[in-house]
Amino acid sequence: MSSVGAAAPAAIAPARAARRPPVRTVYRWELRKLASQKRTYLGYGLAVLLPVIFVVSQLIRGHPPRNADSIFAGQIFESGLATPVLMLTFLAPFFLPLIASLVAGDIVAAEDNNGTLKTILTRSVDRGQVFAAKALAAATYGASAVFLSAAVATGAGIAAWGFHSVRTFSDSVVSASEALLLVFAANAFFLIPLLTLVSIGVLLSTATRNSAAAIVGTLGITLVLAIVAQIPGLEGLHPYLLTQQYFAWQGLLRTPTDWSPILHSLWVCALYAGPALIAGYLVFLRRDVAGG
Amino acid sequence: MSDPVAEEAQPVRARGLVKRYSEVVAVDHVDLNVRRGDVYGFLGPNGAGKTTTLRMALGLIVPSDGAVELFGRDPMRAGARALRGVAGFVEAPRFYPYLSARKNLELLAALDGGDARAAIGEALETVELTPRAGHRVGGYSHGMRQRLGIAAALLRRPQLLILDEPATGLDPAGMRDMRELILRLAAEGITVLLSSHQLPEVQELCNRVAIVNRGRVVYEGAMSDLRRQGGAGYRMRTTDDDRAIAIAREQDGIERVARDEQGIGFQADEHHVGALTIALGAGGVGILSLAPELASLEDLFFRLTGEAPTADGGLDGAAPPSDGTLVEAR
Numbered sequence: 173m174s175s176v177g178a179a180a181p182a183a184i185a186p187a188r189a190a191r192r193p194p195v196r197t198v199y200r201w202e203l204r205k206l207a208s209q210k211r212t213y214l215g216y217g218l219a220v221l222l223p224v225i226f227v228v229s230q231l232i233r234g235h236p237p238r239n240a241d242s243i244f245a246g247q248i249f250e251s252g253l254a255t256p257v258l259m260l261t262f263l264a265p266f267f268l269p270l271i272a273s274l275v276a277g278d279i280v281a282a283e284d285n286n287g288t289l290k291t292i293l294t295r296s297v298d299r300g301q302v303f304a305a306k307a308l309a310a311a312t313y314g315a316s317a318v319f320l321s322a323a324v325a326t327g328a329g330i331a332a333w334g335f336h337s338v339r340t341f342s343d344s345v346v347s348a349s350e351a352l353l354l355v356f357a358a359n360a361f362f363l364i365p366l367l368t369l370v371s372i373g374v375l376l377s378t379a380t381r382n383s384a385a386a387i388v389g390t391l392g393i394t395l396v397l398a399i400v401a402q403i404p405g406l407e408g409l410h411p412y413l414l415t416q417q418y419f420a421w422q423g424l425l426r427t428p429t430d431w432s433p434i435l436h437s438l439w440v441c442a443l444y445a446g447p448a449l450i451a452g453y454l455v456f457l458r459r460d461v462a463g464g
Numbered sequence: 465m466s467d468p469v470a471e472e473a474q475p476v477r478a479r480g481l482v483k484r485y486s487e488v489v490a491v492d493h494v495d496l497n498v499r500r501g502d503v504y505g506f507l508g509p510n511g512a513g514k515t516t517t518l519r520m521a522l523g524l525i526v527p528s529d530g531a532v533e534l535f536g537r538d539p540m541r542a543g544a545r546a547l548r549g550v551a552g553f554v555e556a557p558r559f560y561p562y563l564s565a566r567k568n569l570e571l572l573a574a575l576d577g578g579d580a581r582a583a584i585g586e587a588l589e590t591v592e593l594t595p596r597a598g599h600r601v602g603g604y605s606h607g608m609r610q611r612l613g614i615a616a617a618l619l620r621r622p623q624l625l626i627l628d629e630p631a632t633g634l635d636p637a638g639m640r641d642m643r644e645l646i647l648r649l650a651a652e653g654i655t656v657l658l659s660s661h662q663l664p665e666v667q668e669l670c671n672r673v674a675i676v677n678r679g680r681v682v683y684e685g686a687m688s689d690l691r692r693q694g695g696a697g698y699r700m701r702t703t704d705d706d707r708a709i710a711i712a713r714e715q716d717g718i719e720r721v722a723r724d725e726q727g728i729g730f731q732a733d734e735h736h737v738g739a740l741t742i743a744l745g746a747g748g749v750g751i752l753s754l755a756p757e758l759a760s761l762e763d764l765f766f767r768l769t770g771e772a773p774t775a776d777g778g779l780d781g782a783a784p785p786s787d788g789t790l791v792e793a794r
Contacts, residue, residue, distance in 0.1 A: 191576070193574060198574075205563070290554060291557065291559065293523070294523075294553070295572055297575045298543045462516075462524070
């Protein structure tokens with residue numbers, strides 16, 4: 173069909189008093205956009221698959237690992253609730269940051285590549301609202317991946333080894349229901365450093381305008397910091413490395429609860445996330461939208 | 465809500481607009497005056513700075529110097545508020561390829577506060593995309609995306625429609641229908657700022673025009689004035705062309721008398737043409753036909769910019785300004 177407007181438009185009414193929508197409207201559409209993209213499910217697929225593979229591999233092996241360096245590794249066959257803790261320990265340094273980076277690094281750059289940034293920025297929405305909605309959507313995705321992974325690990329662990337009490341890092345025993353609560357809380361506190369990484373991803377996505385560069389860059393920061401943590405003589409830096417904060421949640425699994433790593437993690441992460449978000453916002457606010 | 469300032473203000477007013485990219489000056493002190501009810505042509509070859517100017521007008525890129533106001537509001541200062549009553553697209557309209565046309569429009573309506581949602585069906589109907597509204601935009605042809613771009617603009621019920629090369633990539637029938645749609649929208653009171661490198665398009669649609677070349681406006685004003693500057697010419701056929709030429713050359717105010725295959729051409733104002741007809745009659749020369757012959761936009765553009773039109777009436781590439789520039793920038 174080649175015609176345009178062969179059908180007469182209804183008389184054009186006076187200009188609509190376009191209203192500035194609230195950020196939650198923009199945020200909701202960001203989530204809908206994420207839900208409509210296959211790439212979104214790649215990360216979720218990883219979050220589901222890794223715990224399942226872990227549980228199946230343990231079932232096949234039939235016994236806990238010898239010389240387990242974690243108290244929870246030794247309890248795999250005693251309680252299904254040891255599985256989500258082990259999985260968080262295993263996924264926290266690389267896989268969960270990878271999943272979060274997939275969306276955080278892409279969320280602004282993809283609009284640049286598609287040329288759709290000009291489409292949304294010529295409506296009634298301010299740049300600050302778009303940036304806030306995108307940052308929130310990226311954070312939501314990262315958080316949902318963490319809890320999805322935790323839910324699968326918990327479900328698979330319980331299905332395989334039952335809903336029983338577990339021993340904490342302090343060797344104290346907590347009931348199954350309390351352990352379940354601690355698993356949830358541990359994942360929630362892991363979000364502090366993860367969402368910090370998301371902030372960095374959003375900054376890189378905004379500044380580089382290139383999805384691949386932003387995703388690799390975000391993950392690269394995690395890897396570089398992890399390498400820095402291994403360099404002898406730099407031990408003094410460790411408490412301030414983002415990667416060290418990935419394990420602050422372990423303070424919850426002590427009796428009594430050790431809040432100091434969590435509180436430390438809070439302010440250290442704020443030092444990373446605050447400037448990243450502010451810089452991303454300022455770049456987004458002033459940048460030329462020249463593509464597409 | 466009515467906005468008294470916007471009601472009174474000019475739809476587009478640009479003053480000294482400049483955009484530099486390092487050493488390259490893409491837009492060089494451009495002034496634009498789009499008035500209410502105009503179908504305003506922004507004409508120039510590819511790379512002349514048209515799209516960059518429109519992007520600055522829509523607040524997408526920051527001017528290096530100067531300012532542009534839409535209904536009295538500067539997008540750099542007022543943000544999205546400056547775009548109230550304004551819609552359109554620059555370069556090809558872009559949409560989310562993984563969403564359907566309807567979902568794309570729902571998204572855009574939501575970004576306009578949600579009130580436009582009810583108008584989605586009507587907008588899709590206007591551009592005849594209703595049967596394909598549920599299909600993903602990723603599978604759309606270029607022409608369908610252009611039409612969806614118009615639908616997205618209409619959702620805002622604009623008073624000012626900014627269209628950047630809207631007919632590019634359309635087949636001849638699509639181009640014709642796009643022009644008809646623009647004329648219809650203009651007839652309904654929408655001011656249109658139309659960027660184009662297609663001379664026939666601008667000639668057919670626009671009442672005012674800015675001609676831009678190498679980032680500079682070389683003419684801005686009414687199409688009729690532009691043509692007048694090209695010289696008000698006349699062409700006639702008579703019963704005795706030799707005698708007619710002799711009489712015409714003796715008349716005051718009759719200039720550039722010349723004969724060709726179509727008859728006798730000359731330049732004069734209306735008053736002197738009247739005197740010439742009387743003189744021809746008195747001299748026993750019968751007038752078979754006498755018609756005004758305005759210079760075509762194509763001729764004028766060539767004289768203003770030194771550009772050579774392409775076979776399809778389009779303009780391609782940039783050339784140094786000619787010595788025949790009629791109106792200097794600014």
